[in-house]
Amino acid sequence: QQQVKQSPQSLIVQKGGIPIINCAYENTAFDYFPWYQQFPGKGPALLIAIRPDVSEKKEGRFTISFNKSAKQFSLHIMDSQPGDSATYFCAASWGWREGTYKYIFGTGTRLKVLA
Amino acid sequence: NAGVMQNPRHLVRRRGQEARLRCSPMKGHSHVYWYRQLPEEGLKFMVYLQKENIIDESGMPKERFSAEFPKEGPSILRIQQVVRGDSAAYFCASSPPGRTRAYEQYFGPGTRLTVT
Numbered sequence: 001q002q003q004v005k006q007s008p009q010s011l012i013v014q015k016g017g018i019p020i021i022n023c024a025y026e027n028t029a030f031d032y033f034p035w036y037q038q039f040p041g042k043g044p045a046l047l048i049a050i051r052p053d054v055s056e057k058k059e060g061r062f063t064i065s066f067n068k069s070a071k072q073f074s075l076h077i078m079d080s081q082p083g084d085s086a087t088y089f090c091a092a093s094w095g096w097r098e099g100t101y102k103y104i105f106g107t108g109t110r111l112k113v114l115a
Numbered sequence: 116n117a118g119v120m121q122n123p124r125h126l127v128r129r130r131g132q133e134a135r136l137r138c139s140p141m142k143g144h145s146h147v148y149w150y151r152q153l154p155e156e157g158l159k160f161m162v163y164l165q166k167e168n169i170i171d172e173s174g175m176p177k178e179r180f181s182a183e184f185p186k187e188g189p190s191i192l193r194i195q196q197v198v199r200g201d202s203a204a205y206f207c208a209s210s211p212p213g214r215t216r217a218y219e220q221y222f223g224p225g226t227r228l229t230v231t
Contacts, residue, residue: 032218043119043206043222044158089157093218100146100163100170101210101218107157 002027004092006106013080014114021109022074023090030092032101035064035075038087038108047088048075080113087111117142119209119223127229134194134201136226140209147190148208148220149182158206164190197230204228
């Protein structure tokens with residue numbers, strides 16, 4: 001199945017909280033899972049990504065947790081700040097043909113961090 | 116190293132006119148992807164190109180839409196005879212060649228098309 005299911009659709013947390021955004025997939029051919037951050041009026045920016053041979057990856061305040069058997073992965077934002085308020089998209093990629101890769105995006109989560 | 120460039124950033128067209136959207140990939144990148152984003156929705160894949168080749172256009176409407184990535188110059192997404200339903204943000208992404216990093220896609224700022 002070429003689909004990535006993302007939840008929740010929107011999320012509100014207090015400053016310092018840890019918002020968690022979840023994504024689930026079916027296709028075991030997916031082998032790269034990035035997260036993108038998008039501010040209003042801007043293009044998506046690559047935030048952090050993980051391969052399925054790793055269960056967790058941290059970059060600054062952002063952590064991806066990956067559960068290969070459950071076919072789920074999630075983004076955690078530690079010590080969230082109002083500046084983190086944005087829309088977050090998960091994606092899954094697979095080697096479509098030799099040297100070529102395609103993405104399927106989740107539907108996005110609108111995060112609001114209250115000051 | 117400049118990022119992915121797109122122009123124009125905003126484009127207003129009347130129904131029936133043509134829209135041309137341009138994308139210059141990051142330096143050294145040879146793969147270009149076009150996506151469409153409707154308000155409050157996710158990114159929908161349209162077309163994937165390499166220099167002078169369309170690799171996959173399965174997400175692009177069969178009529179009125181075309182894309183190219185010439186040997187020289189930017190990639191162009193062309194929408195002929197625009198209709199109100201074409202109003203959306205169109206994003207271009209690029210990725211580097213080679214197997215080790217070709218899976219990374221970097222997005223431009225987008226072109227917001229409004230059809231009146």
